[in-house]
Amino acid sequence: MRVVLAEDLFLLRDGLVRLLEAHDFEIAAAVETGPELSRALAELEPDVAVVDVRLPPTLTDEGLQCALQARRDRPGMPVLVLSQHVEQLYARELLADGSGGVGYLLKDRVFDAEQFVDAVRRVASGGTAMDPQVIQQLLSRRAAEDRPLERLTPRELEVLELMAQGRTNAAIAGRLVVTERAIAKHTANIFAKLSLEVSDDDNRRVLAVLAYLDRGR
Amino acid sequence: MSIETKSGTGRPQTSGRTRGVALSAVRGLALALVSLPGAVICFCLTVVSIALIPIGVGIVTTSWVLTGVRAFADWRRLLAAEWGGVRIPRAYRPLPEGANPWARTFGMLRDPATWRDVLWLPVDMTAGFVSALLAFALVLYPLEGFVIAAGLWRAWDDTYWYGFVPVTDQITALYAACLGAALLVAAVRLSPLALKAHFRLTGALLGSGQGELAERVRVLTETRRDAVDTSAAELRRIERDLHDGAQARLVAVGMDLGTIEALLEKDPAKARELLAQTRQSSADALTELRELVRGIHPPVLAERGLGDAVRALALRLPVAAEVEVDLPGRADAPVESAAYFAVSETLTNAVKHSGADRIWVDMHYTEGRLRVCVTDNGKGGAVVGAGSGLAGLERRLGTFDGVLAVSSPAGGPTMVTMEIPCALS
Numbered sequence: 001m002r003v004v005l006a007e008d009l010f011l012l013r014d015g016l017v018r019l020l021e022a023h024d025f026e027i028a029a030a031v032e033t034g035p036e037l038s039r040a041l042a043e044l045e046p047d048v049a050v051v052d053v054r055l056p057p058t059l060t061d062e063g064l065q066c067a068l069q070a071r072r073d074r075p076g077m078p079v080l081v082l083s084q085h086v087e088q089l090y091a092r093e094l095l096a097d098g099s100g101g102v103g104y105l106l107k108d109r110v111f112d113a114e115q116f117v118d119a120v121r122r123v124a125s126g127g128t129a130m131d132p133q134v135i136q137q138l139l140s141r142r143a144a145e146d147r148p149l150e151r152l153t154p155r156e157l158e159v160l161e162l163m164a165q166g167r168t169n170a171a172i173a174g175r176l177v178v179t180e181r182a183i184a185k186h187t188a189n190i191f192a193k194l195s196l197e198v199s200d201d202d203n204r205r206v207l208a209v210l211a212y213l214d215r216g217r
Numbered sequence: 218m219s220i221e222t223k224s225g226t227g228r229p230q231t232s233g234r235t236r237g238v239a240l241s242a243v244r245g246l247a248l249a250l251v252s253l254p255g256a257v258i259c260f261c262l263t264v265v266s267i268a269l270i271p272i273g274v275g276i277v278t279t280s281w282v283l284t285g286v287r288a289f290a291d292w293r294r295l296l297a298a299e300w301g302g303v304r305i306p307r308a309y310r311p312l313p314e315g316a317n318p319w320a321r322t323f324g325m326l327r328d329p330a331t332w333r334d335v336l337w338l339p340v341d342m343t344a345g346f347v348s349a350l351l352a353f354a355l356v357l358y359p360l361e362g363f364v365i366a367a368g369l370w371r372a373w374d375d376t377y378w379y380g381f382v383p384v385t386d387q388i389t390a391l392y393a394a395c396l397g398a399a400l401l402v403a404a405v406r407l408s409p410l411a412l413k414a415h416f417r418l419t420g421a422l423l424g425s426g427q428g429e430l431a432e433r434v435r436v437l438t439e440t441r442r443d444a445v446d447t448s449a450a451e452l453r454r455i456e457r458d459l460h461d462g463a464q465a466r467l468v469a470v471g472m473d474l475g476t477i478e479a480l481l482e483k484d485p486a487k488a489r490e491l492l493a494q495t496r497q498s499s500a501d502a503l504t505e506l507r508e509l510v511r512g513i514h515p516p517v518l519a520e521r522g523l524g525d526a527v528r529a530l531a532l533r534l535p536v537a538a539e540v541e542v543d544l545p546g547r548a549d550a551p552v553e554s555a556a557y558f559a560v561s562e563t564l565t566n567a568v569k570h571s572g573a574d575r576i577w578v579d580m581h582y583t584e585g586r587l588r589v590c591v592t593d594n595g596k597g598g599a600v601v602g603a604g605s606g607l608a609g610l611e612r613r614l615g616t617f618d619g620v621l622a623v624s625s626p627a628g629g630p631t632m633v634t635m636e637i638p639c640a641l642s
Contacts, residue, residue, distance in 0.1 A: 054520065061520040085507055085516045089529040108503050111496060137533060 362397020
């Protein structure tokens with residue numbers, strides 16, 4: 001799997017390269033500025049891009065803007081955005097096109113190599129990987145204001161949280177130590193209670209998260 | 218000044234008043250001699266130079282001419298203070314160092330003080346000249362009466378009018394002396410007044426808004442003290458947070474790593490357990506640092522500016538908030554930061570105390586002012602008073618000449634409006 005990596009701090013970039021190579025990823029390019037990233041994304045067409053929000057030359061949200069632009073040019077292009085802080089505002093922008101293949105994680109998540117690599121794979125295969133911090137903020141906020149969420153059982157809320165992070169039913173089942181069938185039942189209940197249409201759409205889960213993000217705005 | 222040495226002509230026993238009168242007469246003469254040609258030259262040069270701006274010459278010359286005008290005005294300010302006891306504040310705007318002629322010229326032309334100078338020049342060459350000359354003439358003219366009585370009347374063949382007295386012979390010349398004496402008595406009082414009037418006139422035109430200026434200085438002194446206090450308190454808070462939080466955790470991580478090193482051989486299971494704990498410590502340290510950064514300069518503010526920073530803020534609130542932003546650019550970092558924290562505090566107050574379930578934030582920029590309105594549908598009753606958070610907010614906005622207005626009738630709704638004068642780029 002070919003990865004384009006954009007990170008301006010040398011130590012972190014070097015570490016990420018080694019980490020990904022150790023897990024059988026091919027590093028197509030490891031760049032440190034926004035323009036370099038744009039060029040690499042357009043020319044190399046990688047399977048997934050791992051991008052720091054803040055990149056030179058502006059050191060603002062250059063990385064995020066490049067990623068968004070790349071996804072406009074090539075819809076569904078998988079992008080995993082890393083940041084020193086997570087903001088719902090940015091999560092919203094990444095998810096806005098509803099096409100999946102996006103991730104938004106705190107840089108700290110790199111500490112847990114397995115989880116991080118798992119997130120990169122998930123994003124590359126069109127799934128989502130939202131940082132638990134984003135999801136938690138979202139759920140606590142929604143719990144305070146939205147009626148439908150009150151109808152969810154604590155277990156269903158737990159499932160929803162993991163689902164919103166972008167995990168598959170199998171992964172959720174493993175995490176909660178129950179059968180996959182039980183999780184399938186929970187997710188069906190959740191969609192029903194939130195009156196979300198259950199369809200065969202691949203990105204149903206993305207739409208679920210999106211529906212949450214847009215609810216009550 | 219050199220003119221003052223002439224005051225020695227007054228006789229010792231009549232010093233006091235006589236000396237004062239003689240002094241004001243001499244000074245009046247000096248001022249009259251200076252103000253008329255000085256003001257005429259300055260005014261003509263200024264007008265010509267400004268008129269030449271369209272063809273380019275004026276751009277170079279205007280700043281020189283205006284510098285000369287300022288020197289002339291400054292010299293008159295000095296005289297007003299030394300001779301008349303009239304203090305005329307000097308309020309020219311500073312020009313940037315090494316500015317090019319274009320910037321210097323237009324910088325000076327934009328300064329209201331420049332236009333006060335230009336307005337003052339024609340007044341100085343007329344009313345100013347007359348009042349200064351009057352101070353001199355009021356003393357000289359009575360003396361002429363005495364000189365006529367002493368025999369000067371013989372110099373004229375026909376009738377010589379001294380005031381309203383037609384002088385034809387010694388008798389009428391004595392009448393003239395009497396009038397002169399009466400006028401001299403009046404001059405003793407009037408000559409210093411004429412001189413004073415001259416300085417007052419100069420002051421009124423050159424130093425307009427002295428009261429305003431003093432008030433401005435008072436406000437600036439106060440807000441500067443507030444700013445210094447706030448930033449000192451802020452630094453103490455940051456130091457304490459770093460010291461008690463992240464720093465302590467990193468020390469713990471270091472210690473744990475040392476222990477793990479020692480345990481690695483003897484008790485691998487224990488080492489692994491400690492390792493997990495160490496990782497948690499480092500994660501906690503990162504979280505604390507992140508919070509600290511958010512408190513100093515929120516990342517979204519740095520990355521996106523005020524509009525999106527407040528949007529992100531609203532997303533984190535436990536209450537639904539709608540944010541309307543209409544900002545055509547970004548303000549200076551300190552202004553953005555002040556506005557952000559002001560909004561943040563207002564929102565926190567609204568969530569904590571108002572009992573509202575909806576908040577509206579409206580930000581827009583008009584006529585050089587950033588205006589932020591925070592409205593909630595809560596129960597109202599918020600006041601700007603001693604000890605309240607809103608008073609602190611008002612003080613902090615004051616550092617930027619910003620103002621805070623609160624409308625919060627009991628029963629609600631509460632509307633907090635903030636205005637900060639600033640430029641957007």
